[in-house]
Amino acid sequence: MRTSVLSVDTTQLLKGVLDLAVLAVLKDEDGYGYDILRRLREAGLTEVGDASVYGTLRRLFAAGLLTTYVVPSESGPHRKYYSLNAAGRDQLTRSGKTWRSFATTMDALLDDRGMAA
Amino acid sequence: MTVTGQEITDYVDRVRAALADLPPRVRDELTEELPEHLAEVAAEGEGALVDRLGTPEAYAAELRAAAGAGEGRRPARFHRLAEAWEQAAVQVRLLDRQLGPVLGHVTVSDFLRPLRPAWWLLRGWLAALLISVLVDGDRPGLLPRPNNNASAGLLLLVGAVAVSLWWGRRSAGITGWQRQLHQIVTAALLLFSFAVLAQVDERAGSDVYSGYEQTSVDRRYDRIEDVFVYDQQGRLIRDARLFDQNGVPIRLGWPSCMDGSGVVPEMRNTYPYCPERAPFGPPAPPSTAPPVSTPTDSPTPTASTPTAPTISASPAPTSTP
Numbered sequence: 001m002r003t004s005v006l007s008v009d010t011t012q013l014l015k016g017v018l019d020l021a022v023l024a025v026l027k028d029e030d031g032y033g034y035d036i037l038r039r040l041r042e043a044g045l046t047e048v049g050d051a052s053v054y055g056t057l058r059r060l061f062a063a064g065l066l067t068t069y070v071v072p073s074e075s076g077p078h079r080k081y082y083s084l085n086a087a088g089r090d091q092l093t094r095s096g097k098t099w100r101s102f103a104t105t106m107d108a109l110l111d112d113r114g115m116a117a
Numbered sequence: 118m119t120v121t122g123q124e125i126t127d128y129v130d131r132v133r134a135a136l137a138d139l140p141p142r143v144r145d146e147l148t149e150e151l152p153e154h155l156a157e158v159a160a161e162g163e164g165a166l167v168d169r170l171g172t173p174e175a176y177a178a179e180l181r182a183a184a185g186a187g188e189g190r191r192p193a194r195f196h197r198l199a200e201a202w203e204q205a206a207v208q209v210r211l212l213d214r215q216l217g218p219v220l221g222h223v224t225v226s227d228f229l230r231p232l233r234p235a236w237w238l239l240r241g242w243l244a245a246l247l248i249s250v251l252v253d254g255d256r257p258g259l260l261p262r263p264n265n266n267a268s269a270g271l272l273l274l275v276g277a278v279a280v281s282l283w284w285g286r287r288s289a290g291i292t293g294w295q296r297q298l299h300q301i302v303t304a305a306l307l308l309f310s311f312a313v314l315a316q317v318d319e320r321a322g323s324d325v326y327s328g329y330e331q332t333s334v335d336r337r338y339d340r341i342e343d344v345f346v347y348d349q350q351g352r353l354i355r356d357a358r359l360f361d362q363n364g365v366p367i368r369l370g371w372p373s374c375m376d377g378s379g380v381v382p383e384m385r386n387t388y389p390y391c392p393e394r395a396p397f398g399p400p401a402p403p404s405t406a407p408p409v410s411t412p413t414d415s416p417t418p419t420a421s422t423p424t425a426p427t428i429s430a431s432p433a434p435t436s437t438p
Contacts (some may be wrong), residue, residue, distance in 0.1 A: 012121050
């Protein structure tokens with residue numbers, strides 16, 4: 001449902017919520033850049049740009065919400081894994097609540113005017 | 118079309134060039150995962166990277182915006198310089214890859230990397246030489262000798278090499294001003310090493326053999342110690358000089374006797390070295406020789422003039438030196 005809303009102007013909307021989306025896909029499992037990008041796309045954010053995800057990861061890391069570690073790979077270069085730290089989890093909780101209340105408000109607004117999901 | 122490693126490297130280079138205005142550390146952080154990411158993208162399907170990801174410049178702009186990196190703080194007048202520098206760096210990386218196969222490696226860097234410890238040793242030695250020269254103001258030799266003290270030089274050498282090795286193992290991750298200082302010191306040492314090479318080469322060229330005279334010799338005459346020249350009358354000629362057809366002095370034998378002052382004379386190109394050892398020495402006094410066969414006058418060393426001295430010593434050619 002939310003996905004269909006985003007598709008209206010996904011690129012613009014994404015800018016506001018990409019941080020939250022990245023934090024969310026890292027909630028249960030650490031991941032490296034390409035891995036995170038794939039999770040976002042599998043979740044339906046098909047229009048997310050590669051560079052946007054890497055840039056966001058770098059910014060979240062610089063803000064102290066993520067930690068990184070390097071895992072040697074049998075095939076190819078070593079991979080840099082990102083993981084949520086305590087501050088990242090706090091941020092995810094707070095942003096998640098903000099988004100939910102915002103989305104609920106928007107849903108209600110549209111529902112009231114008889115617009116189908 | 119399959120994406121090649123070359124295409125990936127070029128894409129990375131162009132992204133980095135587009136981010137050239139950012140501080141190096143930020144740019145490195147932003148692009149460190151890019152090669153691996155591009156390899157993943159390349160592996161997942163067909164089509165050129167530019168078709169799938171957009172131009173490297175657009176990618177860089179998106180990366181910059183998402184990371185909140187903004188514009189670099191570099192002053193505008195340095196922009197052109199930075200761009201030129203970046204272009205040069207791209208060219209160097211290109212050469213690095215192109216010349217690699219010549220050395221049997223993917224890149225020239227791959228070839229040079231295992232040689233770094235050798236450079237660290239050399240760098241320590243050069244630093245010791247440089248310190249020695251700075252202390253003394255003397256011309257550099259091959260060993261550091263501060264104040265002409267060889268043992269202090271050895272200490273200095275060992276210390277400098279140890280510091281250089283330590284620094285070499287540590288310097289891989291340095292950034293910022295330390296990195297710049299490192300590069301400046303390296304450049305200075307390389308300049309200095311060239312000066313040392315020039316000095317040493319100059320001295321090597323001025324060794325004791327550089328002024329030798331050309332002479333004409335032949336191994337067949339190795340056993341000849343001295344040369345005695347007699348004139349037509351059988352008189353020993355002193356300080357005779359021998360030359361070949363080219364006017365080159367002929368050197369034979371060697372001085373083996375002492376002169377009047379008890380010193381073996383120096384090698385020279387006049388013969389004989391030892392006139393007193395002449396095989397047909399000074400003419401015998403008339404009293405000891407049978408007067409019958411020995412004419413006392415000079416023109417008499419028999420008729421067969423040149424071969425006269427070969428007959429025997431006693432009827433010696435009556436020569437007076």
